[in-house]
Amino acid sequence: MSRLTIALDAMGGDIGPRVTIPASIKALQKDPMLSLLLFGDSYQIRPLLEQVPESIQSRLTLIHCSRVIENNQGLSYALRHSKGTSMRLAIEAVQKGNAQACVSAGNTAALMGLAKIILQPVQGIERPALISTLPTVTGERSVMLDLGANIDCSAENLYQFALMGAVFAEQNLELVYPRIALLNIGIEEIKGNKAIREAAEMLKKHTALNYTGFIEGDLLLNGKADVIVSDGFIGNVALKTLEGSAKNMISLFKRNSSANTIIHNLKGLASKAIMQLFLKDSYRQLKKINPDQYNGASLIGLTAVVVKSHGGANIDGFAYAISDAALQARKKIPEKILSGLEKY
Structure with a gap:
């Protein structure tokens, strides 16, 4: 050192x-x-x-x-x-x-x-970007950028974010050939605005990059991509939504009465006993994630x-x-x- x-x-x-x-x-x-x-x-x-x-x-x-x-x-x-x-x-x-x-x-x-x-x-x-590390449900980590430095981005900006994100993931997460995805409103190639679609075409042409396609917001923490790229407006909203949802879920699990209410209202999905075990296990998994270890974003x-x-x-x-x-x-x-x- x-x-x-x-x-x-x-x-x-x-x-x-x-x-x-x-x-x-x-x-x-x-x-x-x-x-x-x-x-x-x-x-x-x-x-x-x-x-x-x-x-x-x-x-x-x-x-x-x-x-x-x-x-x-x-x-x-x-x-x-x-x-x-x-x-x-x-x-x-x-x-x-x-x-x-x-x-x-x-x-x-x-x-x-x-x-x-x-x-x-x-x-x-052209433009620096805010990047941060995210936990995933698989126990691994991924990185996401831009998180608010650039509200409007061109295809070239998004492409450069992907390059920087890949290097960052290689060095900080010690990954080889990290998977890159563009955050979009759907996974189909016709979805998204012009900048996102053009950035996708640029990334496809570079075989040195492991571009895997579009990713939707519901899979940000599922370990489906190592580098998640978006403009700063979408990235900031997504990050704040994730943070708020995590805090609310932890608060919910801590209040047994609220958790019991959810279990009581579940019908036809599974037995209450199984759901109770699921919730307890989920809470144990949540407690393993230390939010302090994900504080801060880097201006790369x-x-x-x-x-x-x-x-x-x-x-x-x-x-x-x-x-x-x-x-x-x-x-x-x-x-x-x-x-x-x-x-x-």
């Missing part, structure tokens, strides 16, 4: 330093070769570091800045007034070579806009690693986002994306 420095927007997220600082300490405890640059308000952060052992403090560098990009600020306003903010300084630390990756839980649009301007896309990529297609943590992430979730950024930086994902474009 090589030495690595990550620049952290310590003020980002719904709670800010009360989550990002304990998460930073946890990440440093787990990774002895990791160092962090903390950009944020020192008056809020220093009290949270008072009880931290010297062995950990020696790998923390606090850079004071009082300015923050708020979540409710529009993109154009945030970009115009970003100078001296914790988010911008963290990204600039990567640009200057003082850090190899950046992590923030702040304003998503501002992070994407600033990262694209300051770090620049890799050669051959840039010359450096940028990870966007969920604004409402807890300490474990944010610590995982830091660890994920470190893994990508060590695996040199941006460089692999560039070489992957030449390969495909």
Whole structure:
């Protein structure tokens, strides 16, 4: 494991330093070769570091800045007034070579806009995309992009997303010849808008890519594809729907009375005893999925690693986002994306 420095927007997220600082300490405890640059308000952060052992403090560098990009600020306003903010300084630390990756839980649009301007896309990529790992019912993992960075996409954009997703899956999931699918409203070739259909034709022509066709929303977690590609509008809606459904299902299973009501109302499908066993087994499977391990999305297609943590992430979730950024930086994902474009 090589030495690595990550620049952290310590003020980002719904709670800010009360989550990002304990998460930073946890990440440093787990990774002895990791160092962090903390950009944020020192008056809020220093009290949270008072009880931290010297062995950990020696790998923390606090850079004071009082300015923050708020979540409710529009993109154009945030970009115009970003100078001296914790988010911008963290990204600039990567640009200057003082850090190899950046992590923030702040304003998503501002992070994407600033990262694209300051770090620049890799050669051959028109638009960076947000990518995240998804759990599947088979116990494996898949990746999905774009999750909100690009609302309107051309066929060429979708094609490039597929290329980047394939490289990402090869490196992060250690897959060989990952299966690629385009998220669509049906599996028939005539379905979908013009951009999706044209992207499908482009992917079919490249035998180096394992393109398997269209996939519908009901199979996103079924392990039918390793790389799921869509525009940012559809991808974001799909991801939020999955997250909400999972939370509701877990809540339902925890409330025995609600589960019993469902069993009671089931008629003609199976015996209540069998359904009860099914529900119990499903709940056990759900509990195996740790949502903290799926926190954060990576902005791939840039010359450096940028990870966007969920604004409402807890300490474990944010610590995982830091660890994920470190893994990508060590695996040199941006460089692999560039070489992957030449390969495909």
